[in-house]
Every structure is written in C-alpha cells, then in structure tokens.
Amino acid sequence: MKLDQYLQELTAAKREVLLGRDTADPLHEAFASKRVVHAGLIGGPIPQAEQQRAYQKALGRPADLNRQHALYIHIPFCQTKCLYCGFYQNASRQDVEDAYVKALLGEIQVEAKSSQMEKTAIDCVFIGGGTPTSLSAANAAALLKTIQQSFKLTQNCEVTLEGRIHDLVPEKIETWLQYGVNRISLGVQSFDTTLRQRIGRIDTREEVLKRLQLLKSYDVTVIVDLIYGLPGQTMDMWMRDVQTLAEADVDGMDLYQLNIFPGGPLDKAVKNGVVPPCADIGGQADMYVAARDYLLSEGVERLSLCHWRRTKRERSLYNTMAKAGADVYAFGCGAGGHFGGISWMNQRNLTDYQQDWEKGQKPIMMAGHQVEAELGRVCDGIISDLEKGFVDFRRLLIADSRLEEVEQVLSLWQERGLLVEDLGIYRLTRSGEFWYISLTQSLVECVQVLLDEEAEAPAEEINGRxxxxxxxxxxxxxxxxxxxxxxxxxxxxxxxxxxxxxxxxxxxxxxxxxxxxxxxxxxxxxxxxx
Known part of the structure; x- marks a missing residue:
C-alpha cells in the first residue's frame, strides 16, 4: 500500500508534522503549531527564462468554462504599518499612488483583451492589499471604472473592497458605491482602544463604532475582521470584541487566528519586550472555541470555519470560490493568481513591478505549474469541504479508488478526537475545527502521494523548516x-x-x-x- 509504505518510511519527527500527535488534549496539543497559513499544493517551478512565454501561452487560450472566475487586484499601500501584518509593502504617498494606478490600469486593460479573459464571465472581484481604501477618490473611481469597462462581470458579481475604518468618509464611500463596489471588508482586528493602538491601528473604539454606523447608512454589505491571539489580548478582551461585533449592525464577520511571522516586526517586538506576549497556540485554541460557541448560541450562521454572517447579504464569494478551485486573474504589485495550468506571484517590489510593466511584460516574480488536473480537482474539493467542516470519504472513493488508503489517516484522526464519522462523512470536532488548516494540508499531501507518481510530499513545516x-x-x-x-x-x-x-x-x-x-x-x- 503506497500511502502506508510512505508513512512508515517517514522519520518520527516528519510523521508527527504530517499526522500530528497522539494526545489526551487534542484541542491544545494535536499539532506542535499551525502547519501553513493557507492549505494547498503547487506544482514544480517554471524557470525564470520561460515564465513570460508560459504566461502568454496561457493568456492566449480560451478560459475553462467549467470553472468559476475571479479577479484579484492588489493595492500595495498603507498609511501606517500594523505590527502583526506580513503584507505591508509601501507607505501611502499621492505621487507614488498615481504612478502605480496608471501602471495597474495598463496591466488590466491589455490582458482583458486576451482570449483567456475577453468574453469570460467574472463571478467576483476582490480588491485587496495593503489598504485599498487608502486610494484617493479619483484613483478609486478610475480603477473601478476600468474594471467595469474591461471585464464581463456577471449580474450578481460580488465586488469587494478591503480597507480600514479611518478611510470611511462620505466622499470615498459614495465613489466606491457609484462605481460598483457592493461589499466592503474592514480590518478592525479589535475594538479595544489600547490593544488597537498597541498594534498600530489609529482609531478609538468610539470612532470605530461611529464610522461603522456611517457606513451602514449606505446600501452596501459590510464585513468586519477580528484577530485573536494579539499581544496582551486576554480572553475577556477577546469576548468583548466578539460580543460587540455580534451586536453591531454588520452583515458578516471573519475571525482570524494571529500568525506571527518569524523575524517579523511583531516577533521582534515581543522578544524585545516592546509589547506583551501573544497568546500561545493553546490560548488561541481556547479563544477560537469560546467565540465559536458564543456565535452559534446567538444564532449567527457559519459560512465556513472562519467566516460568519448575520444577514443573507453576505455571500463571501471570493473566499469560497478561491478555495474551491476557481481561476483567479491577478493584477498589481504583490498579487498572485492561477489559471490555465500556471500559478504565479507578481513582483512585490514597486519599482520592479513598474519597470517590468514599462518593458511590456507581465511583472512576474515567481511562477510554477499547477498540479495535474485530477489531483487539483480532488484537492480543491477537500479544501472546500474542510472549510465547511467535513471530509466526504465517499466522494473521494468515487473520484479515484486509489484514495481508499486515505481512510487510515481519517480513522487515525478520529481516534485522536479530531473527527467523527457517520456513513462515510468525517466531520470535524471542535478540536478538529481549530486545527483544520493543518489537517487540510496534511490530507492533500497524502492524496498527492497516492495520485502523483513523482510526488514525495515531504512532510515539512512550511513556517520554520x-x-x-x-x-x-x-x-x-x-x-x-x-x-x-x-x-x-x-x-x-x-x-x-x-x-x-x-x-x-x-x-x-x-x-x-x-x-x-x-x-x-x-x-x-x-x-x-x-
């Protein structure tokens, strides 16, 4: 049996990374740490000399109409740098912003005419960052008009603008809505004034609630993000945040586990005593369960393990589609996407991005092949299902009989209190929900061992090894x-x-x-x- 042999040949340390620990306390100790930030597989790299040709070849083919299609557009500017953030790139400055938007619109307009995109229905648009709401009203209008004019957006296309509370002023809000934004996702992270200022957020609790009320006076879907495990955040502080959000007049909420990037600003600040310690992995688990139980008791509907909604307006299409295998057309400095058999990330350095575009080439930093089609479909299904809290083993068997071997891993996790099984459906327990990213990554690696003849799936920590x-x-x-x-x-x-x-x-x-x-x-x- 291929998977059994592979597991037996792993060192004890690698086997623990892949399968977790046998412990009486699975909520706090099932794994040593969160394995990855986002679960998934990527094929082999495309050599730099071949990246432009590979991208243009994919761009020249018609879109796969069996898939859904999304746009991701990156705005790499922030007014301030938040201590916890691993995505900060550039401070906001109007002249730099103007030049960037000009290059970004050019990138969009050229590729929108390609065979891949010209007549392709776009189901959702996500403008992320950085802080997209930091764009001037004029630049936001230019970007949104270009999107509307360049692509075939579906009638119910979800157009999300990511941003921060401080940018919620009438001139900007009205511009966003005038040119097609119908969903605004705000990184509040915490309502606690002291905690907000500790991590680099600007506004007080009172100002946050005031500006949220202003935004809700408009006809737009409003989503608020919170983070648990922040430096010095107690359980009482966390639950006050969750209760405040549940009582606020917003349509949806995202509750995210803090990721500490090794060597990053937050990691250094904690080690140097500049800020109080962050919750350890066990403390984060307790915060997750407390928020989960509270929201369920309040009747808040769960769309996935991180995403919740209070009204039917919230659909969370981009998050759902991107994790279910939709093609993502990506534009802008630091953007990443995948379609036509390739995955890539654009240049993260603003100067490199603009220089590449001026040369008339896609500003690619790194590119790789997507995994083989069957493997990709199976893994997309696993990722999508586990986002909702289950694994359908019956569906895996129908997809490929070789996947029967996966049951030994699912059964092991059932014995360890991470899953419960009912007629071939393995559902995550509360402990399994907290560790679902690690479980998802490990499961798709096991599937890769079975379906990819060349796979080695070396069970290594992504963050740290x-x-x-x-x-x-x-x-x-x-x-x-x-x-x-x-x-x-x-x-x-x-x-x-x-x-x-x-x-x-x-x-x-x-x-x-x-x-x-x-x-x-x-x-x-x-x-x-x-």
Missing part, C-alpha cells in the same frame, strides 16, 4: 552561512513559493536562485543577515 535540497543549494551559494542563517534566509521566502520549492530538484533550485534578479537576492540576503 526548509527542505534538504534547498538547504544544500543555499550552502553552496553561501559557504560562510551556518545552518541557522540559511534557515533564517529560507524563512524570508513567501510560504506559497516555499511550497513550490519543496518539489524542486537541486538543479532546478540552483537555476532558480541563480536566475533571481540580483536586487531581490541581495535584499533577501540582507534581511537574513548573510
């Missing part, structure tokens, strides 16, 4: 760097890219790192202190 091959190549390039420094350098590589690198041979890794733009490589090395 690297593969032997990558470490060996870094050692060749940087003979003066010790193992700790090489590991720190690898941690600077975006998680999605690290997932792609896991499947690369040493030769491909050598070529990729050697072909990386010098400025990017030097910046990575400098951040790692090498």
């Amino acid at each position: 690297t593969t032997d091959a990558l470490d060996e190549v870094l050692a060749e390039m940087l003979p003066e760097a010790n193992a700790a420094k090489r590991q720190e350098l690898a941690s600077k590589i975006p998680a999605a890219v690290r997932m792609m690198l896991r499947r690369s041979s040493k030769e491909k890794l050598r070529n990729m790192l050697a072909g990386m733009p010098a400025a990017m490589r030097e910046k990575m090395l400098a951040k790692a202190g090498v």
Whole structure:
C-alpha cells in the first residue's frame, strides 16, 4: 500500500508534522503549531527564462468554462504599518499612488483583451492589499471604472473592497458605491482602544463604532475582521470584541487566528519586550472555541470555519470560490493568481513591478505549474469541504479508488478526537475545527502521494523548516552561512513559493536562485543577515 509504505518510511519527527500527535488534549496539543497559513499544493517551478512565454501561452487560450472566475487586484499601500501584518509593502504617498494606478490600469486593460479573459464571465472581484481604501477618490473611481469597462462581470458579481475604518468618509464611500463596489471588508482586528493602538491601528473604539454606523447608512454589505491571539489580548478582551461585533449592525464577520511571522516586526517586538506576549497556540485554541460557541448560541450562521454572517447579504464569494478551485486573474504589485495550468506571484517590489510593466511584460516574480488536473480537482474539493467542516470519504472513493488508503489517516484522526464519522462523512470536532488548516494540508499531501507518481510530499513545516535540497543549494551559494542563517534566509521566502520549492530538484533550485534578479537576492540576503 503506497500511502502506508510512505508513512512508515517517514522519520518520527516528519510523521508527527504530517499526522500530528497522539494526545489526551487534542484541542491544545494535536499539532506542535499551525502547519501553513493557507492549505494547498503547487506544482514544480517554471524557470525564470520561460515564465513570460508560459504566461502568454496561457493568456492566449480560451478560459475553462467549467470553472468559476475571479479577479484579484492588489493595492500595495498603507498609511501606517500594523505590527502583526506580513503584507505591508509601501507607505501611502499621492505621487507614488498615481504612478502605480496608471501602471495597474495598463496591466488590466491589455490582458482583458486576451482570449483567456475577453468574453469570460467574472463571478467576483476582490480588491485587496495593503489598504485599498487608502486610494484617493479619483484613483478609486478610475480603477473601478476600468474594471467595469474591461471585464464581463456577471449580474450578481460580488465586488469587494478591503480597507480600514479611518478611510470611511462620505466622499470615498459614495465613489466606491457609484462605481460598483457592493461589499466592503474592514480590518478592525479589535475594538479595544489600547490593544488597537498597541498594534498600530489609529482609531478609538468610539470612532470605530461611529464610522461603522456611517457606513451602514449606505446600501452596501459590510464585513468586519477580528484577530485573536494579539499581544496582551486576554480572553475577556477577546469576548468583548466578539460580543460587540455580534451586536453591531454588520452583515458578516471573519475571525482570524494571529500568525506571527518569524523575524517579523511583531516577533521582534515581543522578544524585545516592546509589547506583551501573544497568546500561545493553546490560548488561541481556547479563544477560537469560546467565540465559536458564543456565535452559534446567538444564532449567527457559519459560512465556513472562519467566516460568519448575520444577514443573507453576505455571500463571501471570493473566499469560497478561491478555495474551491476557481481561476483567479491577478493584477498589481504583490498579487498572485492561477489559471490555465500556471500559478504565479507578481513582483512585490514597486519599482520592479513598474519597470517590468514599462518593458511590456507581465511583472512576474515567481511562477510554477499547477498540479495535474485530477489531483487539483480532488484537492480543491477537500479544501472546500474542510472549510465547511467535513471530509466526504465517499466522494473521494468515487473520484479515484486509489484514495481508499486515505481512510487510515481519517480513522487515525478520529481516534485522536479530531473527527467523527457517520456513513462515510468525517466531520470535524471542535478540536478538529481549530486545527483544520493543518489537517487540510496534511490530507492533500497524502492524496498527492497516492495520485502523483513523482510526488514525495515531504512532510515539512512550511513556517520554520526548509527542505534538504534547498538547504544544500543555499550552502553552496553561501559557504560562510551556518545552518541557522540559511534557515533564517529560507524563512524570508513567501510560504506559497516555499511550497513550490519543496518539489524542486537541486538543479532546478540552483537555476532558480541563480536566475533571481540580483536586487531581490541581495535584499533577501540582507534581511537574513548573510
């Protein structure tokens, strides 16, 4: 049995990473840590010299009409840098913003005429960041008009603008709504004034509630994000936030677990004593369960394990579709998407992005192949189902009889208190819900072992460890760097890219790192202190 043999051959440490721990306290101890930020698989990397050709080839083919299609547009500006954020790129400045929007509109207009996109129905649009609401009213209007004019949006297309409370002023709100925005997602993170200011948010609790009330006076769907596990956040503070949000007149809410990026500003601030400690993984588990139980008792409807709604206006289409295998057409500095067999991430550096666009090429930083179609469909189904709290083992058997071996993993997790089974449907327990990202990542890796003949699925931590091959190549390039420094350098590589690198041979890794733009490589090395 292929999966059984693979599991037996893993070291004890790797087996624990993949399958978790056998413990009497699964809520707090099922895994050592959250395995990944977002679960999924990525195929092998596309060499830099071939990336433009591969992208243009995919762009020249008609869209897959069996899939749904979404737009993701990235606005890489923020007025302030929040302590916890791993996505901050550039401070807001009007002249820089104007130049960026000009390049962004050009990128959109050219690709919208392609065979892939020209007549393709777009089911949802997500404008993320950064802080998209920081755009001036004029630039927001120009972007939204370009989207409306360039693409075939469906009649019920969900158009989401992500942002912050501080930007909620009538001039901007009216501009957003005039040009098609029908859903606004706000990163409040906490209503507690002291906690907000500790993490770099601007407005007080009173101002947040006042501006939320202003926004709700308009005809638009309003979503609020909260984070649990923030520095110094107690259970009482967290539950006051949840109760405030449940009582507020908003349509939906997202409750997110804090991710601490190694070497990032929050990690350094905690280690240096600048801010109080964050909740450990056990404390985060308790906060998740407390909020979950409270919202269910209040009759708030759960769309997925993180997403809740109070009214039927909230559909959360982008989150749902992106995790169910929809094609995502991505534009802007730092945006990432996938369609036509490729996945890619645009340049994260604003200068590199604009220079690439001025050269008339897609501003790609990294690109890889999507996994084989059958494997992708199966894994998309698993990811989508587990977002809703279950695994349909019957559906897996219908998809491919080889997946029968997956039952040994599901049964193991059932024995450990993470799942309960009923007629082939494995449902997450409360403990399983908290660990669902880790369970999802591990399950799709097991499926990859069974369906991909070349798969090695090395059960490694995405956040904190690297593969032997990558470490060996870094050692060749940087003979003066010790193992700790090489590991720190690898941690600077975006998680999605690290997932792609896991499947690369040493030769491909050598070529990729050697072909990386010098400025990017030097910046990575400098951040790692090498």
